[in-house]
Amino acid sequence: MTVPGPMPEALAEVVSDFADVQGQDKLALLLEFANELPPLPATLEEAAMEPVPECQSPLFLHVDAGDREHVRLYFSAPAEAPTTRGFAAILAAGLDGLPAAEILAVPDDFYADLGLAKLISPLRLRGMSAMLTRIKRRLREAA
Amino acid sequence: MPLPADPHPAFATYAHPDRLVTADWLSGNIGRPGLTIVESDEDVLLYDTGHIPGAVKIDWHTDLNDPHVRDYIDGAQFAALMDRKGISRDDTVVIYGDKSNWWAAYALWVFTLFGHPDVRLLDGGRDLWITNGRDTTLDVPSKQTTGYPVVERNDAPIRAFKNDVLAILGKEPLIDVRSPQEYTGERTHMPDYPEEGALRGGHIPTARSIPWAKAVDDSGRFRSRAELDELYGFISPDDKAVAYCRIGERSSHTWFVLTHLIGLPAVRNYDGSWTEWGNAVRVPVAVGEEPGSAPGSA
Numbered sequence: 001m002t003v004p005g006p007m008p009e010a011l012a013e014v015v016s017d018f019a020d021v022q023g024q025d026k027l028a029l030l031l032e033f034a035n036e037l038p039p040l041p042a043t044l045e046e047a048a049m050e051p052v053p054e055c056q057s058p059l060f061l062h063v064d065a066g067d068r069e070h071v072r073l074y075f076s077a078p079a080e081a082p083t084t085r086g087f088a089a090i091l092a093a094g095l096d097g098l099p100a101a102e103i104l105a106v107p108d109d110f111y112a113d114l115g116l117a118k119l120i121s122p123l124r125l126r127g128m129s130a131m132l133t134r135i136k137r138r139l140r141e142a143a
Numbered sequence: 144m145p146l147p148a149d150p151h152p153a154f155a156t157y158a159h160p161d162r163l164v165t166a167d168w169l170s171g172n173i174g175r176p177g178l179t180i181v182e183s184d185e186d187v188l189l190y191d192t193g194h195i196p197g198a199v200k201i202d203w204h205t206d207l208n209d210p211h212v213r214d215y216i217d218g219a220q221f222a223a224l225m226d227r228k229g230i231s232r233d234d235t236v237v238i239y240g241d242k243s244n245w246w247a248a249y250a251l252w253v254f255t256l257f258g259h260p261d262v263r264l265l266d267g268g269r270d271l272w273i274t275n276g277r278d279t280t281l282d283v284p285s286k287q288t289t290g291y292p293v294v295e296r297n298d299a300p301i302r303a304f305k306n307d308v309l310a311i312l313g314k315e316p317l318i319d320v321r322s323p324q325e326y327t328g329e330r331t332h333m334p335d336y337p338e339e340g341a342l343r344g345g346h347i348p349t350a351r352s353i354p355w356a357k358a359v360d361d362s363g364r365f366r367s368r369a370e371l372d373e374l375y376g377f378i379s380p381d382d383k384a385v386a387y388c389r390i391g392e393r394s395s396h397t398w399f400v401l402t403h404l405i406g407l408p409a410v411r412n413y414d415g416s417w418t419e420w421g422n423a424v425r426v427p428v429a430v431g432e433e434p435g436s437a438p439g440s441a
Contacts, residue, residue: 031188080241080270082188120187121204 007110008102011094018114027119033093034086040076048076059084059131063138068100073135083120087128090114091135100139108132144177145261146235154266156368158406162399163266163365164237166277173197179234182269183250184241185392193279195239195272199228200283203246203392207253213415218295221257229286232259239265239272243356243363249395252412256296264399267364274362301398303385303411305419308347309426313437316377316384317350320397321417325389326352328430341421345430347387349437351377355393358400371405380407387413387420 007015021029040048040060048060058081064072073096075088095103111128148154148161149168157163172178173196180198182190190200201207206224209216216224230236236259240247247264254262265272273279308317324330328344346352357374359365366374378384384401386394391414398412420426429435 027188027191031191034188034192079192080189080273081186082192083186086188118210119205124185124187 007106008094008098010098011090011106011110014090014094015110015113018116022115023119026114026116030086030090030116031082033089034082036093037075037077037085037089038092040074044074044076059088061088061131061134061138063135063142065100065139065142068143070097071100071103071139072096083124084127087111087131090128091131095135100143104136104139106132144233146172146175146178153367157365157404159403161261162263162403164263165266166272166275169195169237169265170277177234179228179230179236181228181230181236181238181247181250182240183238183246184269185246186241189241189269191281193281196278196280196282197284198239199230201228201238201250203249207250215253215256215296218257218293221296222291222293225291226288229284229288230291231288232291234261236262237265238262239268241269243270243359243396244268245355245392245396248399249392252301252395252398255301256298257294258297267362270363300409301402301411303387303413305413305415305423305426307411308385308387308413308420311383311385312347312427313349313440316382317347318375318378318384318386318394318397319346319350319352320355320386320388320394321346321352322354323352323432325417326350327432328428341417343421343428345421345428346417346434347420348427348429348435350387350429351434352432353397355388355396358397365400365404368404371400375401375405378407382407383409383411385411385413387416389417390414391416 018026018029044062047062058077060076062074064074073092075092077084077088095106108129111125116125149164151165151168154160154163169180173180180195181201182194182198183201183203184190187202187204194200201224207215236254238247238251244264247268251262251264319326322330326346328346330344353374358371365371378401384407386397386401388394391412394412394416398410401407401410427438
């Protein structure tokens with residue numbers, strides 16, 4: 001059990017960017033994130049093409065915890081799923097390169113602070129929490 | 144004035160061929176007075192990545208649902224939405240969207256609750272339009288109108304509530320359009336939607352499992368009348384069938400097929416669907432592959 005810690009600085013910055021805009025501008029910002037999701041390194045492109053059994057989710061996630069002080073996160077999602085891309089890009093911008101302990105300490109409900117609940121069905125929004133859960137699970141498995 | 148129907152021969156055998164348009168027809172009519180194109184997606188950002196020229200966006204969550212009560216907007220809110228989107232009561236509205244038109248069909252069904260006279264679906268939806276490399280734009284139309292009449296929703300003919308479903312158990316056909324795993328109770332949610340679950344898994348007793356996607360081909364276009372007749376042949380024209388899924392969007396797709404392509408006159412969509420039934424206290428639930436029987440009839 002990891003006690004929720006303070007939010008990592010980079011993630012706090014993203015949250016604050018969202019807090020600064022309202023209404024449709026929040027969606028525009030999420031789309032900016034979606035468009036800036038870094039492409040996968042060539043070494044992972046092939047793995048991303050493989051379908052995950054029993055899962056039609058458009059999200060490909062790779063957690064490289066080889067160096068637990070510097071965890072690398074890789075995401076990929078198709079262009080026709082921009083919201084998924086946007087969520088992934090927020091986590092990439094906020095958590096990529098951090099120590100495993102800091103990622104594990106991120107509050108599971110941090111996404112509530114983005115203020116997207118009125119714009120995106122809250123049920124869908126929890127997809128972001130599911131992404132964070134997957135990342136944390138991989139980190140625990142790799143420990 | 145409604146625009147003329149798309150005379151495409153593929154639609155000729157459908158009961159209401161005027162409820163569908165092809166991408167070719169739509170391309171040829173973009174910009175024509177009296178036509179409004181509406182995009183309605185599951186993904187809230189998709190419209191802003193590029194859409195059919197002239198199309199306005201209507202969001203199922205923020206535009207069509209009441210923000211507090213689990214219900215649709217009322218007549219005044221719908222009129223205000225139509226004015227905001229530049230839609231007149233006598234406009235021909237063509238709706239399309241992602242995910243094989245799930246949300247487009249849902250929006251069409253909500254338009255029907257308000258009796259909008261001429262509302263159609265783009266066969267194949269957004270995916271086929273994009274796959275075919277047709278024009279898209281980032282321009283958002285700014286046209287607004289005034290004077291869409293306040294028409295109160297008329298739920299009864301096409302919308303079923305939980306008590307309606309309880310009342311017809313064992314008497315009228317029920318169609319469960321979710322995935323087979325949701326039907327049997329193996330899953331309480333769609334494969335990719337882990338947070339939209341229910342406390343109980345399974346289906347409403349007597350419901351047949353006919354996943355919505357059986358009504359479309361690989362390109363997302365509706366199957367032929369003959370194929371649809373075979374698929375839904377167990378429903379007779381006198382039946383008052385009810386379709387349901389998880390929140391009513393996939394079953395709107397099936398409702399469209401049964402109502403407009405096959406022409407069954409009394410089909411209702413149970414939008415409470417499994418997120419209501421699977422969480423309700425003391426309603427009967429069947430698990431496994433068999434439809435099961437209505438309580439008291441076994």
